[in-house]
Amino acid sequence: MKKTEFSGQKRKVAVVGAGSVGATYCYALAQSGLADEIALIDMNEDLLHGQVLDLVHGQAFFPTVNIHAGSSEDYTDAQLVVITAGAAQRPGETRLQLLKKNANIVGGIAEDISRHKCKGVMLIVSNPVDVLTYVALKRSGWDRNHVIGSGTVLDSARFRYLISNHCGVDIHNVHAYFLGEHGDSEFAAWSMTNIAGLKMEEYCPICNNCSDCKEQRLLIEKQVRESAYQIINFKGSTHFAVGMALVRITGAILRKQNSVMTVSVMLKGEFGINDVCLSVQSIVSETGIIRIIENPLPEEEMASLLHSASVLREAIDSLEDNG
Numbered sequence: 001m002k003k004t005e006f007s008g009q010k011r012k013v014a015v016v017g018a019g020s021v022g023a024t025y026c027y028a029l030a031q032s033g034l035a036d037e038i039a040l041i042d043m044n045e046d047l048l049h050g051q052v053l054d055l056v057h058g059q060a061f062f063p064t065v066n067i068h069a070g071s072s073e074d075y076t077d078a079q080l081v082v083i084t085a086g087a088a089q090r091p092g093e094t095r096l097q098l099l100k101k102n103a104n105i106v107g108g109i110a111e112d113i114s115r116h117k118c119k120g121v122m123l124i125v126s127n128p129v130d131v132l133t134y135v136a137l138k139r140s141g142w143d144r145n146h147v148i149g150s151g152t153v154l155d156s157a158r159f160r161y162l163i164s165n166h167c168g169v170d171i172h173n174v175h176a177y178f179l180g181e182h183g184d185s186e187f188a189a190w191s192m193t194n195i196a197g198l199k200m201e202e203y204c205p206i207c208n209n210c211s212d213c214k215e216q217r218l219l220i221e222k223q224v225r226e227s228a229y230q231i232i233n234f235k236g237s238t239h240f241a242v243g244m245a246l247v248r249i250t251g252a253i254l255r256k257q258n259s260v261m262t263v264s265v266m267l268k269g270e271f272g273i274n275d276v277c278l279s280v281q282s283i284v285s286e287t288g289i290i291r292i293i294e295n296p297l298p299e300e301e302m303a304s305l306l307h308s309a310s311v312l313r314e315a316i317d318s319l320e321d322n323g
Contacts, residue, residue, distance in 0.1 A: 010036040011254045014070060014078040015107055018051045018087030019044035024243035026055055026067065026080065026172035032247050033063035033253050039070025039078070042085070075116040079286075080253050081110055082246060086126035087203060091233050091240045098127050101168045103135050103319055110147075121253055121288040124264070125246065126151040131315050133264045133277040144291040149264030151279035152178040152186055154245040156262050158227050159188060167196055167207050177262050178224060179301075180278050180308030187304035188221045191297060192281075195245070252284040259284050260293065269304070270294050273309045276316070280305075 015022050015034045019042075026038055040046040040055075052069045055191060059067070074082055086102035106126050113122060122140065124133045124147070133149035140147060153244040156180035164171035182184045195203045200213075210216040231238045252259035262279040270292050271280065281293040 009079070011252075012037040012039070012074075012078045012080075013250065014039045014041060014074045014081045015084045016041045016081065017126070018044065018048045019084065020237050020239040021056075021242055022082075022084035023051045024239040025084065025113050025125075025246045026051070028247045029250060030055060030058070031062045032251070033065075034247065034251050035065055037066040037068075039068060039074035041070045041072070043099060047067075049286070060115040068072045072112050072116055075113045079120045080116055080123060081113055081118060081120060081123060082123045083248075084125045085109060086132075091236070092229075096308040097317060099131050099315055102132055103124050104129075106132045107135045107139040110140040110179070114140040114142065116132070120146075121247060122147045123246070123285075125242070126177060126317070130264045130277045130279070130312050131319065134266065134312075134316055135264055137277065137318075144266040144268070145287060148249075148282075148284070148288055149182070149265075149277060149279075150246060150249065151264035151297070152180070152182050152262045153279075154222055154242050155182060155186055155227075155279075157225045157245060159220070162223055163193070163195070166216065166220065167195060167203070167209055177281060179262060179280055180305055181312055182264065182279060183311075184225065185308040185311045186225060186279075187301065187308070188217070188224065189295075189297070189301055191249070191301055192295065193236065212215075226268060241273060249284065253286060253288070257284075258290060264291070265289050265292060267309075271297075271305055273306070276309045276312050276313055278305075278308055292298065 016028055018040050026040055029035055040052055048069050056068050059261050083106055086105050099278050124136050126132050129149040137147040159176045159178050160171050160174045163176055173196050177189045178186050181190050196228060204213045228238055260281055261284050263282055264277045264279050265282050266277045267273040281295055283290040
């Protein structure tokens with residue numbers, strides 16, 4: 001794969017969208033010490049300047065970083081451009097229903113990033129993230145490795161939390177992944193799930209924490225899938241955990257960590273799927289996707305992945321049919 005070198009350059013992140021997700025991400029990113037410069041961009045100038053002032057007034061309390069109100073000119077030398085802009089998800093509204101509202105917004109931003117000859121990585125966060133990652137990829141004309149979506153990174157973290165909480169084990173000893181669409185057709189890859197190296201089939205008899213492991217698995221999977229809807233119903237939006245998930249992805253890129261993550265990526269034949277962006281295990285580093293891990297899936301999980309792909313393909317086709 002072609003590499004883009006950033007040796008000797010500042011670690012600059014441009015964030016498009018100063019709403020709750022974008023601002024929370026900037027807040028978490030500033031405290032992490034990962035970035036040298038954060039350019040926050042938004043068409044709402046009052047919101048933009050208010051968020052920037054609120055952030056810079058805390059500079060005495062976190063590592064040195066240049067935070068400022070930015071413009072499209074900041075795309076040119078950004079190592080990472082994170083797109084959070086778009087219409088917010090409303091209570092009862094599915095991610096796919098957001099598609100037509102946000103496709104034009106994200107597509108236009110992607111074209112602008114490409115026009116400014118950015119040589120970094122584009123990370124899509126706006127929902128529905130898989131379809132909008134596809135839109136950004138097509139509209140930018142970039143290589144698939146450089147345009148990724150936040151995908152099911154947060155869903156996988158929710159999955160780990162619920163397993164950890166149920167089994168009474170430190171979350172850092174739980175390895176678990178949600179794959180497919182970041183939405184209603186996502187699924188738990190139980191075949192890859194392990195605690196301290198033990199597969200769940202091996203750990204459950206040791207844990208002995210539930211009378212019906214199969215029923216508990218279904219409950220945990222349901223809770224993960226419904227988490228965002230539940231939070232939105234309670235308080236109107238999700239932003240804390242997704243902000244931290246974005247910092248984790250950012251670290252993998254800025255620090256060249258070669259981290260395995262379930263980001264959304266365009267598939268070109270992997271798992272027998274073509275021309276759809278969805279979440280599978282991928283190695284993420286400085287230039288975006290280094291490698292897609294084509295992990296063998298059991299029949300049931302493979303069927304779930306293909307179902308996710310068909311749901312997203314239908315959404316893409318619907319968007320293209322409507323211009």
